[in-house]
Each structure stands twice: as C-alpha cells, then as structure tokens.
Amino acid sequence: MKITFPHMGNVYIAGKGMLEDLGREVVLPPPCSKKTLEIGTKYSPESICLPLKINIGNYIESIERGADTILLTGSCGPCRYGFYSVIEKNILKELGYNVDFIVFDPPEGKPSNLINSFKKAAGTDNVIKIFKGFYKGKKIIEKADNLTKLSNIKRAHAIYPEKVDNIMNDFYKDIEDVHGSSEIISFINYTNKRINSVKEKKQSEYMKVGIVGEIYTIIEPFVNLEIEKKLGHFGIEVEKSLTPSKWLSHHLGLGNIGISEERKKWKAAKPYLRTLVGGHGRETVGSAILYAKEDYDGVIQILPFNCMPEIVAESILPTVQKDYNIPILTLVVDEMTGEAGYLTRLEAFVDLLKKRREEKKNGELLLRG
Numbered sequence: 001m002k003i004t005f006p007h008m009g010n011v012y013i014a015g016k017g018m019l020e021d022l023g024r025e026v027v028l029p030p031p032c033s034k035k036t037l038e039i040g041t042k043y044s045p046e047s048i049c050l051p052l053k054i055n056i057g058n059y060i061e062s063i064e065r066g067a068d069t070i071l072l073t074g075s076c077g078p079c080r081y082g083f084y085s086v087i088e089k090n091i092l093k094e095l096g097y098n099v100d101f102i103v104f105d106p107p108e109g110k111p112s113n114l115i116n117s118f119k120k121a122a123g124t125d126n127v128i129k130i131f132k133g134f135y136k137g138k139k140i141i142e143k144a145d146n147l148t149k150l151s152n153i154k155r156a157h158a159i160y161p162e163k164v165d166n167i168m169n170d171f172y173k174d175i176e177d178v179h180g181s182s183e184i185i186s187f188i189n190y191t192n193k194r195i196n197s198v199k200e201k202k203q204s205e206y207m208k209v210g211i212v213g214e215i216y217t218i219i220e221p222f223v224n225l226e227i228e229k230k231l232g233h234f235g236i237e238v239e240k241s242l243t244p245s246k247w248l249s250h251h252l253g254l255g256n257i258g259i260s261e262e263r264k265k266w267k268a269a270k271p272y273l274r275t276l277v278g279g280h281g282r283e284t285v286g287s288a289i290l291y292a293k294e295d296y297d298g299v300i301q302i303l304p305f306n307c308m309p310e311i312v313a314e315s316i317l318p319t320v321q322k323d324y325n326i327p328i329l330t331l332v333v334d335e336m337t338g339e340a341g342y343l344t345r346l347e348a349f350v351d352l353l354k355k356r357r358e359e360k361k362n363g364e365l366l367l368r369g
C-alpha cells in the first residue's frame, strides 16, 4: 500500500511522520503548483470550489508517483466538503484510476467505522500503536504550525526578510527527505533555531493583520498566493485564525470541554450570526471581532470563489468593520486569480492601514500635547 493525501498546509508533514512511524509507505504529492491547479481544473466540475480542484490535482500527481491509496477526512454539515470524498472518488474512477480511498468520516453515532478506517490506514489493529502514532502526529503539526507562526512574526521584524524566506524554503524542500516523527521534530527544532537567529530591525511599533476565512485558503500558501510572505515583506505581522493544530485542538481537545478558541469565536459572532452556516463562516465573523478587540490594524478574509459559508460571513463583515472600526479586506481566489491584481489590492490595503496608523499616532500625540 502506497499512501497519499492532499496538501493542506503543514498537515502533510505530520501525516508523513505518523504513517512512517507505523511502517507505512507514504507518497507525497509534489507541492501545489500551477500544474496541480491545471490538472484539477481540467477534471473537476467547473462550479465546484477551489480546494476540490487542487485535491484532484494532488491525487493525480501522487498517483503518477506511484500512490495507490488516498487518505481523506470526511465531514458533515451544510457545506460541499461533506460531498468531497464521493465526488473525488467518482472523478478518479471515471478517469480510470484504480485507487483505494480511506475516508475518516465523522462517527455520527457509529465510531466503529472511523476506528476501522484508522486501523486500515495504520495497517494494524493495535489501538495503542495507533494512538501513539496519532499523538506524535499531533505533536508534529503543533510544532510545524508554531514554526510557520514564528516565521510570520520574524519576517516582519527582520532586517532582511528574505533570510526568513530562504530558511523556510530550505525547510519545505528538505522535509520531504526527513523520515519518522523523531527526525522530523529535530528538523523543525533546528529550523526554529535558524529563524530565531535572524537579525531584527530596531523598531518600537509594527502593524498586525489577522487572516480569517475558509481554512484551506488560509493555510495553503499556493492557494492564497503566499499572503503571509507578502505581508511580512511589508513589515506586517500575520496571525492566522485557523490552522490545522487549532482545528485539532478544537475537535479532539479543548473543544470537548468547551474552552477552545473556536468557542470564543462563536460567542463573539453571536450578535451577528447565531448558527452554524457550514465551513468556518461563523468563526470568520467571530475572529474578525476578536482581532478588532485585540487592536489589530486590519483583517483580511480569504475565500474560494463560490464558497457558501464564507459568502455568508462576507455579507456580515461590513457591519463588523463599521461597528468595530477596523478595516477588512476580502480576497476571493480561484483558478483565474492573477497575482498582479491580488498584489495591487493588498498594497492598497496596506497603504490604508499605514495611513490610519499615522492618523492614530498624530491624534494620540495631539491628546498628549
């Protein structure tokens, strides 16, 4: 069995480490690229949301590398993600690919199905072994997400932000050849040290932007046209409202005892949106409010064209912007998104944030005078 899975931010690093510890052979898809998107767009329904198109591109590129089994998480709730596994299986079948799918569907009263999927993917019935592998995987994803976070902060403060880019490029290039959780964790620790050693500018103040929106577009750099990097080069610290480790913490950790970050977001969003609208629409509204309360300079919402939950959130964000006096930019991405137009909008937004910062500073100075 040669296992693959779609790219989704840093998830592949944890998936690889965990499965390799269990003795499984992993075939990673190449990093998402224009080619991935072209393949996915060619074979997916035109009106389906962008993540599915990229998934299809990832699968086909992995199958070309020898993969024969695809791992995928399932979902329930009012959003197309719940149909992804069914649509994706059909697309690959119609294209003549003979691959097996292992889907981790939510238990919905039948935990045995989920447990069996885990056993099949892990290649063992030994629950303790599976649990240990999962624990290591969780640790890797937390460390990898923390590394991304550190790089996003450091880039904004570095004298030469390109140094941070180079270290992270090395990391993503070399991680494919690092095997097993212990080696992967050591490599993340080593990269952390390299990032920490990058020299910083002397600056007393800096701007902060919170990224909200659909999880896939927030965490997959190819899809959001490396927004974190672009903002970092403008000297802006970036904080992402959703990451794989936050998702795990909510679904398999603190969320179960009612104290995860997501619950705070639901509470903040309540006056504007009381119910689940699928995906992370409610979290988008809540996160924007929390960022405003934490005095962030601005918020950027990213969503795939046609994403229903985020369209609901988008319709509410102008009210949040007005009520909390925080600039919010919405960026829609799809296969037609051009880098030049995207960058122009981002630059205009950053100019607006800088102008507001200046005005705020002058206002404060006047008050003090």
Ligand code: SF4
Pocket: 049, 050, 051, 079, 080, 081, 214, 216, 278, 279, 280, 304, 306, 307, 308, 309, 310
């Ligand atoms: S959240 Fe949006 S983009 Fe993601 S699967 Fe649902 S509809 Fe598609």
